[in-house]
Amino acid sequence: MTLDQARTLIAERFPGAQAAGDSPMVVTVPADVWVPFARFAKETLGCWFFSFLTAVDWKEEGLEVVAKIDNVDEKLSLLVKTRLGPGVSACPSLTGVYRGADWMERECYDMFGIRFEGHPDLRRILLGDDWEGHPLLKSYPVDAPHPPFR
Amino acid sequence: MSDVQTAADVRALRDAAPRARTDVPVIIRAILGAMRVTLRNLFRKPVTVHYPDKQRAYPDRYRGLLALVYDKETGEEACIGCRLCEYVCPPAVIKVEMLKGEKRNYAKTFTLELYACEFCELCVQVCPTDAIVMMKSFDLSTTDRRELLLDKDKLHAIGRQFEQSWATGNRLRDMQGPPKQARAVEHKEAAGV
Amino acid sequence: MSTIAPSTRVELDYTGSERLTMNMGPQHPSAHGVFRAILTLEGEQVVGIDAVIGYLHRCHEKLAETLTYAQYPSIASKTDYVAAMTSEFAYVRAAAMIGKIEVPKRAQYLRVIAAELQRVASHLLWLGTWCLDMGGALGGGATVFLYCIREREFILDLFESLVGARLLYGFYQVGGVRYDLPPGWAEQCRETVDFIDRRIGEYERMLEDNPFFLVRTQGVGVISRELAQGVGISGPLVRGSGVNYDIRRTEPYSSYEDFDFRVPVETGGDCYARYRVRMVEFRESLKIVRQALDRLPEGPISSRPGLKSVAQIRIPKGEAYARVEGARGEVGCYLIADGSAKPYRMKWRGASFSNLAILPHIIPGHKVADVVAIMGSVDPVFGEVDR
């Protein structure tokens, strides 16, 4: 699976997706094909290695979920992104495709408040259950005390 | 495969895992071999350093206690209160106030919260006058946290008390960076050599 | 940090005996830091585990947004404090990738030397603490532990004479490294490397065929190849499960392509296979250090002038994901720069975080004593798990 082949395949199967760059190849997909794309990437492109999943807060433009997946054997490296849009904090869960997404999505929920639909056990992972707010949002100030202030 | 391994899976995997030989001679040899290693170490010299009685030798670049120094030639305080160290300090433990002077500036106050310092040496690195340096000193512990709030006088006192490490701002900047020769020449010219 | 223990999520064949919920950690002799495992037991058998992490959470990712590219590398050490060099490495690599900053050849070699010595030091600590988990502080485990610590000191001494610190180094900076080798360091390093090479043989004699060690490790905590690929573990864990994945090979960085080394792969997938992988890695790392010292080129150690002010390093708009092969696996840094002196967003991909996620999959079905053995073989560092 060369890069060009992968790019063609992506263009064929997902017309809404934009692929750019090569190492890693940045693929931006609409949120509704987030899970189908991941399944396609795993099964067709052979990207079995789930490196990480996180989000970026683009302030007014809303949240963006980013996942890095690799085909280790053929050195194909994908950075898959999806824009959730302003004010939206729900995203389909990848746990059905990648088992490693379990903790990563919990962390992402913890830090950004993104609700991953279909996640089997979406709880906070790093912060306490009674923590208020989601620290990595840009609206969350660094230097003010936050409840529960301990 | 189901989402998690079940007990049956664990048992199957356990049985499928490769095993080492279980011949009695191999086992006996391995056991005696392990005991031989411990016996051999019984007769090695212990590596313990009896710390307060014997100080170990600090390497030249040791990053220890911070201090302010005096200019070697003029005997004046080397710090010009430029606040570069305050800006660069990642945990923000340095606070400097500048005192404007006629020929040069001074630090009016200089406080360093040593209890939060992480000894990254960035303040030494950016210091243009080599005023803040690190000392070859390890004994920082105290019974009172307030003693670790160092002001200017204390920092000067520390500078006189301990041996200075190798690193100063100019030395560090000379070592890094690509145009090494050119800058070395510059310094020589500036020093009037 | 969740305080609710959900009912055991894993149903194993129920033996009819009463279940016992046992709390392991967060302060526990073999928790390797602050880690809490809520175990559901049937007799001695574990039937469910809920891993609770986050006790050491410092929100490094938010912290990185408030610190400049010059400041953060020395803080990055604090994520993985056992192998502090690797996390710095990932960060400066990411920044250099966005800024397209060249790194001089000598700096690349110095980076490799430091990273490989760090791997040896980290593996030494792993071997020691793992044996401590299995052998106990009042038994043979403590002996191996102290031997390993004794040898690790020599590497820390090397680091100390190189950068002046023993734990948090700040050796890497964007565009190169901060310190050049002091006089005599290379010879000292060669001696240490040879010495540790000999001592590793001693550990192997203590453990290799030892039946006590073998029964504790063989067939314990088997990660099948499929499971390893599904969860996204990396480093010695995934190589112990028969997957040949080493970033130094698949995506060479910092002149790793210049060096001749072997990537060990074992197929067993159990604790013993992971032990074998790491023992070979010891030797291979020492080999790389020797090669790098032999071929160390002359030249500058940084492509950028020495740091003079906090905002000296500015990086254009862009994003990059840089990963390095740390002692525990893929340590990655996903950096988004917005053109200012501070990153817009940074994501740490801690190797231990992903590796630890394997625990709920492999621990059920084992005995209580195996929990610590498996956890030790995963080798988590909680600074990196919680960040």
Place this chain on the structure above:
Amino acid sequence: MMEWLTPLIVPFIVLNAILGIVTYVTLLERKFAARMQSRVGPYRVGPHGLLQPIADAIKLMMKEDVVPTAADRPVYNLAPIVFLIPCMLIFATIPFAPGLGVADLNIGILFFLAVSAMEIVGLFMAGWGSNNKYALLSAMRAVNQVISYDLPFIFAALVPVLLAGSLRLSEIAVAQAGLWFVFYPVIGQLAFVAFIVSTVAAENRAPFDILEAESELVAGFRVEYSGMKFAIIQLGEYAHVVGASFLGALLFLGAWAGPGPEWLGPVWFLVKAMFVFLLVTWVRWSFVRIRVDQILALSWKALLPATLVLLIATAVVVVWRGTPGV
């Protein structure tokens, strides 16, 4: 005139001597282990740490005695005593020199084995009474382990009994005047190894210390004990080890036999017992711990049949040679 005092004075002297030995055995072990691990061990209290055991004792006496709220108080408080008594009683039958001992019973070794197995009651009480899950698991393990290792321990100890033809410990010692049983061809060595292994296991020392198992069970059955109660448990444990070492020296190493005048006998005995002790310690600090199911398997599947066969073989040899003794 003062004869009625003898039964009081002799145990008093023996008890105190044992306490002294046991206290300093801890220092011996710590120094030995430290040197094995490239350390120096206790060093600060007194010259080369010689006063360390005394400092430890004082520290433990001064410590606050914490009782968990939910503990079963009578059981919790009684457990250290119940644990200590059998551990001290085992010294009753050991003759330290010809005629020097508390009671030279004609079933001496039987008494020793029976009483030493009693410690398990105290162990289990401690584990149960603490009302702690770690302690409970540890107590369960303890019962499992001690029962399974007492059998090989007894069988290994019975080999010298068969060879000597007596259950009286002093007679077993005398029977070795010509040849120490450890040098008895084949049988002696095998029995000695089996004895050492089962001693290590029955004393719950690494690699068989699953009930202490601080990597998973923190400190096992004594996790909730502090202060003097902890000290008593520790004392009992070391007394048991020392007792077993004395037994090993008596059964296999010819007890008080040795060069020099006769009054050196107890010294020789002590030296031999310490040799056995250091052997056990050496094993302890050389191996990783094995798991509870493996320990049980080792006992029932390997050690027990092996010692049983050894015992039968010894019996056959003894019958074949016609007379007991060497």
